[in-house]
Amino acid sequence: MGLPPQLTAEQRQQALLKAANSRKRRAEVKSKMKNGEISIDDILLLAKNEDAIAKMRVKELLESLSGVGKVRAQSLMERLNISPSRRIQGLGRLQVKQLREEFMKSDHAVKPGKLLVLSGPGGVGKSTVAKELREAGDFWVSVSATTRKPRSNEIDGRDYFFVTDEEFTRMVNADEFLEWAEFAGNRYGTPLEKVEHALLLGRNVLLEIEIAGAKQVKAHLPQSVLVFLEPPTWEELVSRLEGRGTDSPERRAERLELAQEELAAASFFDVVLVNDQVKSVVGKLIELSHN
Numbered sequence: 001m002g003l004p005p006q007l008t009a010e011q012r013q014q015a016l017l018k019a020a021n022s023r024k025r026r027a028e029v030k031s032k033m034k035n036g037e038i039s040i041d042d043i044l045l046l047a048k049n050e051d052a053i054a055k056m057r058v059k060e061l062l063e064s065l066s067g068v069g070k071v072r073a074q075s076l077m078e079r080l081n082i083s084p085s086r087r088i089q090g091l092g093r094l095q096v097k098q099l100r101e102e103f104m105k106s107d108h109a110v111k112p113g114k115l116l117v118l119s120g121p122g123g124v125g126k127s128t129v130a131k132e133l134r135e136a137g138d139f140w141v142s143v144s145a146t147t148r149k150p151r152s153n154e155i156d157g158r159d160y161f162f163v164t165d166e167e168f169t170r171m172v173n174a175d176e177f178l179e180w181a182e183f184a185g186n187r188y189g190t191p192l193e194k195v196e197h198a199l200l201l202g203r204n205v206l207l208e209i210e211i212a213g214a215k216q217v218k219a220h221l222p223q224s225v226l227v228f229l230e231p232p233t234w235e236e237l238v239s240r241l242e243g244r245g246t247d248s249p250e251r252r253a254e255r256l257e258l259a260q261e262e263l264a265a266a267s268f269f270d271v272v273l274v275n276d277q278v279k280s281v282v283g284k285l286i287e288l289s290h291n
């Protein structure tokens, strides 16, 4: 067996300081858990970025939850097959999922957020509404992946994650999408994990997607609220689509035809809103998230 590394006095001092800081940080986080200020999900999220939290023992974490205590923590760990010395960073994906589910059921859960799906014909103004909502701060707005090429005013990671056809196919096969659909020759999809995460943290989530995708979301998550945005008049929609200088004339014609079909889908939706004024639509969506 090799000898332990020889540390200089300075290195020892630094190691001690680091350990003290980690203990302090863990105590701080545990006290927040006890007071109900943060949830088990917040801790799992913190553990992804902070070594001090990643190295906390699962036992210590569970015991610090108000109302759990040593006995319940132990029986829970036995049931989920988590060894007593396991640290958060060593939890398997399934164990994390089971722990989450356990606490979603109990009164320790943060109330999950609302999932609103905003859909409607292309050109009706969904993205303007989504942008306003993101800025108002009431919603976490999902950023989709797409195989479409970026328009001149779009930024990767902000407007979309622009991916190749191969990467999109990989994501489909790896079940990384909550829903995905083809629209006007390109594929668009909602990354699942980020949406789930935001909902579990209690954030209201908004998806701004086309109709086939909205239907898939409802099938997977029946508690989602599907909102259909209608133009005040058909003429208004035509003029918006015609005025879109970023599309070629063929693409605009194609989109007009699609929009006609899309308008017929309104009856499938939980709520229909007329986009006469962006501010009023935004207000109504915020109201829906409180219901």
Ligand code: 5GP
Pocket: 120, 121, 122, 126, 144, 145, 148, 179, 180, 181, 183, 188, 189, 190, 208, 209, 210, 211, 212, 213, 214
């Ligand atoms: P655009 O190319 O104009 O940005 O978007 C075309 C259509 O795709 C819009 O109706 C938009 O709402 C929709 N879309 C954007 N992201 C997604 C997505 O992740 N899934 C689905 N199904 N549609 C999306």
